[in-house]
Amino acid sequence: DVFHPPFIVQFYLPFRSRVSCMPSNYCFSKGDYMSVYRFIENFDWCNVLAMSDVDRVSETLTSVVKDAIDSCVPKRTNKISIYPNWFSKELKVYLRKKEHFHRLFKNTGSTLWYTKFSIYRALAKKLFKRDKRLHRDSVENSLSRRPKMFWQFVKHHTRDISQGICLRDDVVNTPAYHSSPDEVSNIFADYFSKCYSSCHQSFQPGDDKISCHDFLHSVRVDHVEIAEAIRKLKPKFSSGVDGIPSFIIKGCGDLFIPILKHIFNLSLSSGVFPSLWKKSVIVPILKSGDASVVTNYRPVSLLCGFSKVFEIVVHTRMLFYFRQKLTPLQHGFLSGRSVQTNLCTFLDFCAPCVSNRGQVDTIYFDMTKAFDKVSHKLLLHKLFLYGLSPKLCEWFQSYLSLRPNSVRVVDSYSYSYFSTSGVPQGSILGPLLFLIFINDIVSCVQSSQLLLFADDIKLFKMIHSPVDCDILQRDVSCISQWCEQNLLLLNPAKTKVLSLCRRHVLFNFTYHLDIMPIERVLCVKDLGVFIDSALSFRNHVSFVVGSSMRVLGTISRLTKNFRKPYCLLQLYKSLVRSRLEFASVIWNSISKTQAMTIEHVQKRLIRIVYDRYFERRCYYNYEYILRSFSLTPLSDRRTIHDFVFLHKVVNGVIDSPPLLSKVNFHVNFRNTRHLVCFDVRSPCCTSPLSRIQTLYNSIAPVHLDFCTSISLYRLQLNSLAIY
Numbered sequence: 001d002v003f004h005p006p007f008i009v010q011f012y013l014p015f016r017s018r019v020s021c022m023p024s025n026y027c028f029s030k031g032d033y034m035s036v037y038r039f040i041e042n043f044d045w046c047n048v049l050a051m052s053d054v055d056r057v058s059e060t061l062t063s064v065v066k067d068a069i070d071s072c073v074p075k076r077t078n079k080i081s082i083y084p085n086w087f088s089k090e091l092k093v094y095l096r097k098k099e100h101f102h103r104l105f106k107n108t109g110s111t112l113w114y115t116k117f118s119i120y121r122a123l124a125k126k127l128f129k130r131d132k133r134l135h136r137d138s139v140e141n142s143l144s145r146r147p148k149m150f151w152q153f154v155k156h157h158t159r160d161i162s163q164g165i166c167l168r169d170d171v172v173n174t175p176a177y178h179s180s181p182d183e184v185s186n187i188f189a190d191y192f193s194k195c196y197s198s199c200h201q202s203f204q205p206g207d208d209k210i211s212c213h214d215f216l217h218s219v220r221v222d223h224v225e226i227a228e229a230i231r232k233l234k235p236k237f238s239s240g241v242d243g244i245p246s247f248i249i250k251g252c253g254d255l256f257i258p259i260l261k262h263i264f265n266l267s268l269s270s271g272v273f274p275s276l277w278k279k280s281v282i283v284p285i286l287k288s289g290d291a292s293v294v295t296n297y298r299p300v301s302l303l304c305g306f307s308k309v310f311e312i313v314v315h316t317r318m319l320f321y322f323r324q325k326l327t328p329l330q331h332g333f334l335s336g337r338s339v340q341t342n343l344c345t346f347l348d349f350c351a352p353c354v355s356n357r358g359q360v361d362t363i364y365f366d367m368t369k370a371f372d373k374v375s376h377k378l379l380l381h382k383l384f385l386y387g388l389s390p391k392l393c394e395w396f397q398s399y400l401s402l403r404p405n406s407v408r409v410v411d412s413y414s415y416s417y418f419s420t421s422g423v424p425q426g427s428i429l430g431p432l433l434f435l436i437f438i439n440d441i442v443s444c445v446q447s448s449q450l451l452l453f454a455d456d457i458k459l460f461k462m463i464h465s466p467v468d469c470d471i472l473q474r475d476v477s478c479i480s481q482w483c484e485q486n487l488l489l490l491n492p493a494k495t496k497v498l499s500l501c502r503r504h505v506l507f508n509f510t511y512h513l514d515i516m517p518i519e520r521v522l523c524v525k526d527l528g529v530f531i532d533s534a535l536s537f538r539n540h541v542s543f544v545v546g547s548s549m550r551v552l553g554t555i556s557r558l559t560k561n562f563r564k565p566y567c568l569l570q571l572y573k574s575l576v577r578s579r580l581e582f583a584s585v586i587w588n589s590i591s592k593t594q595a596m597t598i599e600h601v602q603k604r605l606i607r608i609v610y611d612r613y614f615e616r617r618c619y620y621n622y623e624y625i626l627r628s629f630s631l632t633p634l635s636d637r638r639t640i641h642d643f644v645f646l647h648k649v650v651n652g653v654i655d656s657p658p659l660l661s662k663v664n665f666h667v668n669f670r671n672t673r674h675l676v677c678f679d680v681r682s683p684c685c686t687s688p689l690s691r692i693q694t695l696y697n698s699i700a701p702v703h704l705d706f707c708t709s710i711s712l713y714r715l716q717l718n719s720l721a722i723y
Contacts (some may be wrong), residue, residue, distance in 0.1 A: 024075045024076060024077045024078075025075065025076065025078065026069065026073045026074070026075055026243075027073065027074050027075065027076045028073060028237050028245065028247075030073075030074055031069075031072055031073035031074070032072045032073070033072070033248075033251060035068075035071070035072040036068045036069065036072045036073070036248065036251075036252070037251070037252055037255070039067070039068040039071065039072065040064065040065065040068055040252050040255050040256075041255055043064055045258070045259060048060050048061065048259060048262075049258070049259070049262050052266065054263060054266045054267045054270060054272050054273075054274050055272075055274055055275050055276065057259075057262065057263050057266065057274075058263055058274035058275075058276050058277060058306070059274075059276055061256075061259055061260075061263070061306070062242050062244065062276060062304075062306070065244050065248070066242070066243060066244065069243070069244070069248070083095070086131055086132070086134075086135035086138075087131060088127065088131050090127055091124060091127040091128060091131055094120050094123045094124040094127060095124050097116075097120045098117060098120040098121050098124050101113050101114075101116045101117035101120060102117045104117075105117055136561055136562065137563075139153045140562045140563065140564065140567055143566065143567050143570060150567070154555075154558065154571065157558055158554055158555075158558070165184050165284065165291070165409055166178065166179045166184070166291075166292055167184055167187050167292055167293075167294050168290075168292040168293060177292070180412075181409045181410040181411070181412035182412045184409045184412075185407045185408065185409040185412050185413060185414035186407075186414045186415060187294055188282070188284050188294060188297065188299075188407040188409065188414065189282075189405075189406070189407045189414035189415055189417055191294045191295070191297075192282060192284075192299045192405070192407065192417075193417040195369045195372040195373075195422075196372055196373070196419055196420045196421045196422055197372075197373050197375060197420065197421040197422075197487060198420060198421075199376065199377075199420040199421065209440040209443040209444070210382060210385040210386060210440050211385075212325065212385060212386045212387045213387075214321070214325075214386075214387045215387045215389070216321050216387055216388050216389060216392060217389050218268070218269075218389060218391060218392070219268050219314070219317050219392065220265055220268070221261055221264040221265055221268070221313055222261070223257050223258075223261060225313050225316065226257050226260050226261055226264070226309065226313060227253065227254075227257060228316075229309045229310075229312035229313045229316075230249060230250055230253040230256070230257075230309055231250075231253075232312055233246045233249060233250050233305065233308060233309065233312075234246060235247035235250050235251075238302070239302075239304075239305065240279075240280065240281060240302045240303050240304040240305065240307070241276075241279040241280065241281055241302075241304060241406075242276065242277075242279075242304045242305070242306070244304070244305050244306070245305065246305045246308070248305075249305045249306065249309065256306075260306065260309060260310075263306075263310075264310055264313060267310070267395065268391075268392075268395055269391070271391050271392075271394030271395045271397075271398060272395070272398050273395060273398040273399040274307075275402075276304070277303070277304050277306060277307035277310065278307075278399075278402065278403045278404065279304070279403075279404050279405075279406075280301040280302060280303055280403065280404075280405055280406075280424060280426075281301070281302040281405075281406060281407075281408045281413075282299045282300070282301060282302075282405050282406065282407045282408065283299070283300050283301075283302060283407075283408060284297040284298070284299060284300075284407065284409070285297060285298055285299075285300050298425070299405075299407075299425055299426075300425055300426040301405070301424045301425055301426035301427060302408075302426065303424070303426065303427060308428060311427060311428035311429045312428055314429060315428045315429050315432055318429070318432060319432060321387075322386070322432070322435075322436060325386060325439070326435055326436070326439055327439055327442045327452070328656065328657050328658065329442055329450055329451055329452050330435055330438075330439065330452045330453075330454075331345075331451070331452065331453045331656075332431075332435070332452065332453040332454030332456070333431040333432065333434075333435060333454060334435070334655070335655070336652075336653065336654050336655030336656070337654070337655055337656060339453065339527045339528060339529075339583055340583050340585050340586060340645065341654055341656045341659060342451055342452075342453050342527060343526065343527060343529060343583060343586045343688075344585060344586060344645075344656075344659060344688045344689065345451060345656065345658050345659060346451055346458060346460070346526075347535070347586060347686065347687055347688055348658075348659070348662055348687050348688065348689055348690070349449060349460070350362075350460065350500050350535070351535060351684050351686040351687035351690075352682065352684045352687060352690075353462050353500075354500050354501060354502060354534070354535055354686065355684050355685075355686060355687075357501075357502060357503055358462060358463075358464070358501065359462070359463040359464075359499055359500065359501035359503070359506060359507060360460055360461065360462055360463065360499070360500040360501070361460065361461060361463050361469065361472055361497060361498075361499050361500075361507075361509070361511075362458060362459070362460040362497065362498045362499075362500065363458070363459040363460070363472070363476055363495065363496075363497050363511060363518065364456075364457075364458060364495065364496045364497070364498065364524055364526070365456075365457040365458075365459070365479060365490055365495050366490065366491040366494035366495050367455045367457075367483070367488055367489065367490060367491070368489040368490070368491045369422075369489070370434070370438075370454075370455035370488060371422055371423055371425055371430070371434055371455070372421065372422035372425075373421055373422060373487065373488050373489060374421060374422050374423055374433070374434060374437050374488075375421055375486070375487045376397070376400045376401060376420075376421060378437070378486060378487065379396075379400070379423075379433060379436070379437050380393050380396060380397055380400075382436060382437060382439075382440070383396060383436065386436065396433075399429070400419075400423070402418055403418060403419045403424065404416045404417070404418055405417055405418070405419060431454070434454065434455070435454070437486070438452070438454075438455065438486075441457070441479070441482050444475075444478040444479065444481070444482045445459065445475050445478060445479070446474075446475065446478070447461070447471045447472075447474070447475060448460065448461040448471070448472050448475040449461060453527055456527065457479065458526070459472070459475055459476060459479060461475075463499075463507050463509075465507070466507060466509065468507075469507055469509035469511075472509075472511070473509070473511055473512065476511055476512070476513065476518075480513055480514055490513060492513045492514065492516040492518070493519075495513050495518050495519075496518065496519055496520075496521045496524050497511050497518045497519070497520050497521070498520075498521055498522075498523075498524050498531065498533060499520070499533055500531075500533055500534075500535060501533060501534075502533075502534050508520070523539045527583075528582060528583060529582075529583050529586055529587060530543055535589075535686045536590075536591075537587040537589070537590050537594070538594065540587055541587075541590060541594045541597060541598060544579055544580055544582070544598070545580075545597055545598060545600070545601060547579060548576045548579045548580050548601045549601060549604070551575050551576050551579065552572065552576050552601060552604060552605060555568065555571040555572065555575060555576070556568070556608050558571070559571065560612075564613070565609045565612070565613045565629070568605075568608070568609065569605075569609070569629060569631075572605050576601065576605070577602075577634075580598055580601060580602075580634060581634070581637065581638065581641065584637075584638045584641050584642075585641055585642055585645045585688050585692075586688055588638045588639075588641075588642060588688075588691070589685045589686045589688075589691055595634075595635050598634055598635075599633060599634050599635065601634075602626075602631070602633070602634055603622055606622055606625050606626065607620075609625065609629075610625060639695070640714070640717050640718075642688075642691075642692045642695065643692065643696065643704070643713075643717055644710065644713070644714065644717075645688075645692065646663070646689070646692045646693070646696065647706060647710060647713050648710070649663060649689070650663060650706050651706065653710070659689060662689045662690075663678065663689065663693065664678060664679040664680070664681075664693075665677065665678060665679065666678055666679035676697050677693075677696060677697060678693035678694075678696060678697055680693050680694050680697070699720065704716050704717070704720075
């Protein structure tokens, strides 16, 4: 038929293999841990403390602890059932009998088998309803008694938790899928091993960019530091290559402290990191996009528990030494700095210019595999320039080099490969080492402004004429040259330029990264917040409202049969409201219409609660139902977050000198009736700190005290009449 041509569709469905039986694992929930403690306590550690080889000491410690676990913790083989775990034994028996009699009826056609099939089908339906009701009640009550069980239930119903990962080949016409855990793990190992740089690359370090007059000679560890590091461990059942979970290290911490002190000091004095603790298990984590494409995953290392303790101790010492040496423009992986401090600094610079009809051009750089491309030789050279002793540099060389990795998918492991560059992702020391490596990038920028969040780089400048564009282009070239000298790769395709301006006529300068033009965009996602050219945040509000509504629909269906509203409210606070309030200090200058759009999400929740649990016992009133569940309007919560942010800036909880310099206190020469706390010369609603200070001056500052703790300050905020 000419008018109704056939519609031919060809698609491929990935097949996920189902594992019928898992390998035997330790049943830690039934372990005899008093016997584990006594086993370790009664072991003769004198010979171990007399050893001078750090590898032998660490291997002996690991062997003793594993022997204790083997003798006191039982093993079990986990069989994957075709039935959910909440099916009772009686229901499983009746389901099997029902299927058995159904097969007999199909084969013979006898009414006798059909009668028995009907009886067991009715019994199975009845037991199914009973078990489902009991399971629902158990999950609902577990929120207060066993919250881990509740959140596992939520995770099971809101995420894809299939046992394996299915990967697709990069063949366009006939794509092939790989679902076997062995094949998938080796494909990941091939991809992750190619992300590293060659260890034989040469470099020309710019020694003039790093100048340090301090010197860190050596590090010796004491009992207090090790005890504090063990305290920081999370008591989990998961373990690294050594098979020792962290909760055993915490439980027997007082026994391990003398041995760990001997190992740590021996390792630091000899400049050798224990080889056993270098081994890591790589778990592929999906970043975004298609789950069948291997390039959409990033590797995360699972380290040994004793290695984590060692790294926490060294990280504390190194951070204390480098804290004042790291640039204040870096906001990633540092306490007191965050996404909000980065974006607040950025907007406090850009917003006044944009409000005055000016223009600010911003270049967003994208680095390719920055954490995996760090050159070990160049990083060690920079550590030496920052004042670390040769012995400490030797220790870091041992820590970074020859680290064997193996990718784990389900319970299959890939072949082992070595990291030739980069810092271990998922480690304690890795982020700090990367910050030290990238720290001197600020010295190459001469005339523009720069902000960092780990490997995310923003370069921006006010544009008054084409000359300013040329100056910004020179700084872009300097950034590119620095990356080339430091063996890091910039991705021109993902590097964007955004012009912040409210005029119709702009300086549309074409910036280049090397020889490629940088794409100009009207909106960019900056650290989770959508920034548009007019700073209106329309795109951000639309995005968070849409994603929040989808999550709200999911949790509403999930809790549809729950008898009480508390589970729904807890899920809303954790999964929905957190999305609506992410970095709200940055974008709280939105219009009333946009604020009502955000408030509509919470109103939708309250309507669900009213229709489901109030049963028309009272008239619908949004404010009344909010108060009955101790909730507040989202606009009021954002205002509280603004004032808390200002309190943290003033009291130094937020470690950002550029932000603190924007806070100007107003001091009266004599007492007056009208008290104004802050001196805001030129108010700007899109500048976060300027907006918050102006709002603070308008709300009776006599009721608020900046000298109190953050908890008392929140109570003062809640006591104001406006809330």
